[in-house]
Amino acid sequence: MIGPLMFELTRTNHRIFPDASRLVARPFLPDGLNFGGSLDRVELIVGRVLDLSPDARRALLEAALRRSADRHRDIETTWLSHFGQAADRIDRLHQISDHDLRLLIGSYFTQAYAYEAAALTNPSIVPLGESADGSTRFVISARAIGEGHISSIAFITGSINRSGELSFDQRHATVSNGARKAPVHNRASFSRKLTELEFANEVSDHILSRLPERFTPAELDASLIAVKKNDLDPVFVADTVKRVHWLAASNYELEFDERYPISEHLISPAAPAESHGMEDARFVRFVDDDGSVIYYATYTAYDGLRILPQLIETSDFNSFRMTTMSGPTAYHKGMALFPRKIDGGYAALSRHDHETTFIMQSKSLREWSNADAVLVPEHGWEAVQTGNCGSPLETEAGWLVITHGVGPMRRYVLGAVLLDLEKPNKLIGRLQEPLLEPDESESFGYVPDVVYSCGSMIHDGRLILPYGCADHSIRVAVAPVERILAEMS
Numbered sequence: 001m002i003g004p005l006m007f008e009l010t011r012t013n014h015r016i017f018p019d020a021s022r023l024v025a026r027p028f029l030p031d032g033l034n035f036g037g038s039l040d041r042v043e044l045i046v047g048r049v050l051d052l053s054p055d056a057r058r059a060l061l062e063a064a065l066r067r068s069a070d071r072h073r074d075i076e077t078t079w080l081s082h083f084g085q086a087a088d089r090i091d092r093l094h095q096i097s098d099h100d101l102r103l104l105i106g107s108y109f110t111q112a113y114a115y116e117a118a119a120l121t122n123p124s125i126v127p128l129g130e131s132a133d134g135s136t137r138f139v140i141s142a143r144a145i146g147e148g149h150i151s152s153i154a155f156i157t158g159s160i161n162r163s164g165e166l167s168f169d170q171r172h173a174t175v176s177n178g179a180r181k182a183p184v185h186n187r188a189s190f191s192r193k194l195t196e197l198e199f200a201n202e203v204s205d206h207i208l209s210r211l212p213e214r215f216t217p218a219e220l221d222a223s224l225i226a227v228k229k230n231d232l233d234p235v236f237v238a239d240t241v242k243r244v245h246w247l248a249a250s251n252y253e254l255e256f257d258e259r260y261p262i263s264e265h266l267i268s269p270a271a272p273a274e275s276h277g278m279e280d281a282r283f284v285r286f287v288d289d290d291g292s293v294i295y296y297a298t299y300t301a302y303d304g305l306r307i308l309p310q311l312i313e314t315s316d317f318n319s320f321r322m323t324t325m326s327g328p329t330a331y332h333k334g335m336a337l338f339p340r341k342i343d344g345g346y347a348a349l350s351r352h353d354h355e356t357t358f359i360m361q362s363k364s365l366r367e368w369s370n371a372d373a374v375l376v377p378e379h380g381w382e383a384v385q386t387g388n389c390g391s392p393l394e395t396e397a398g399w400l401v402i403t404h405g406v407g408p409m410r411r412y413v414l415g416a417v418l419l420d421l422e423k424p425n426k427l428i429g430r431l432q433e434p435l436l437e438p439d440e441s442e443s444f445g446y447v448p449d450v451v452y453s454c455g456s457m458i459h460d461g462r463l464i465l466p467y468g469c470a471d472h473s474i475r476v477a478v479a480p481v482e483r484i485l486a487e488m489s
Helices: 041-050 054-068 075-087 091-095 099-108 187-196 202-209 217-227 234-249 481-486
Strands: 010-016 023-027 110-114 119-130 136-145 151-160 166-168 179-181 252-255 278-287 293-302 307-314 319-324 346-350 357-362 372-375 385-388 393-395 398-406 412-419 427-430 457-459 462-469 473-480
Touching: 010 166, 023 075, 041 099, 054 075, 054 099, 075 091, 075 099, 075 110, 099 110, 119 151, 119 278, 119 457, 119 462, 136 278, 136 462, 151 278, 187 202, 187 234, 202 217, 202 234, 217 234, 278 307, 357 385, 372 427, 393 457, 398 462, 398 481, 462 481, 473 481
Parallel strands: 119 473
Antiparallel strands: 010 473, 023 110, 119 136, 136 151, 151 166, 179 252, 252 319, 278 293, 293 307, 307 319, 346 357, 357 372, 385 398, 393 398, 398 412, 412 427, 457 462, 462 473
């Protein structure tokens, strides 16, 4: 059944499809021994390259540079970085001073990855400010899925003019992974997270006892080396060291060159916890009590075995900080922050029981321990589960939350609810019919019969709702906010 609201919602003519020609250069360092079991495969590859004649090496490097010239920006810097990663495993590489030979060896430990070849979906949108012509700039984050179902966070930019018309900036072929930096860690929060992950033990206690309250990666590395010298079971020590490093590496910073547009920035897995993907970033423009603005996003890091709730912070979409969130209610996909504090603290939506939407409140952005159920499945089109489609939107009537509901045949549709402004754990209205359902053109893709969003915005009284179609491509729908609110009961 199609509710009356569907006649008020308009799909724009825009559709953004995944582009397999958009590549990023990733490290390629094969594990394991060769067939005979005597040599590390990295060592074997290096040996074969070194056995080539100078002329053969030169020809291979020139050909690789020609192929990469239009596909990757500054590929030589990438190759040198990956050469360095190989040198961390093969000591003799540090003795190589020839620049071209370092480049060639680095190219062997690099692979081109089509990061959105499978899908570009699950978008969120935030405003970036006004242009000189009075239009509103925006940035859309999207889940880009490539080979192996590995997800990265891509960006799309555009404008909404005074007439409410949307336009998108050209998407360039080249992107950058940014430069990674390791931050300073807080020992107390690091210890709590180890306990929460069930990583804490006698060995981790030894490691942390040698560290100051705020410690650097170098100080952590020194403590990890020292604990290996203790009279403890070496297997137990090695396993704990691996887990401590796994958690520490999940907290990092990324810097992108400001000379290039935001649409050329790609946040791709850069930590062990993200090795199988960074899923469903939900960005929000957060205004603090003093009027300062910062953009936050929650996303799910996945390593193939466990998920880790992560927080992104940025003020300009050029510099990003990734940190780990903790607490029993932070664990599940789909956490979304409110755009301002409530009662002096932070608030967020979550769905840690897999089917019910909860309101969480905390004094800390990174620690969440309490939750109140606010929205349970009620209608047939959401009987499997219901959850948020991004951060709440503030209106005079209350917090407007776009929701998703899962019904028969695991079909996803979008709905909407209204929460009280001062007491967001109080539900004051909900749509009785879906706000948006997949039409025929949106029903087939990576995952059929799914429409899904990770965040919308309000512009001049209208809801701007980007959404993924069949977990494959992106469209945008627009609807009057007053009309949505009027349909709630």
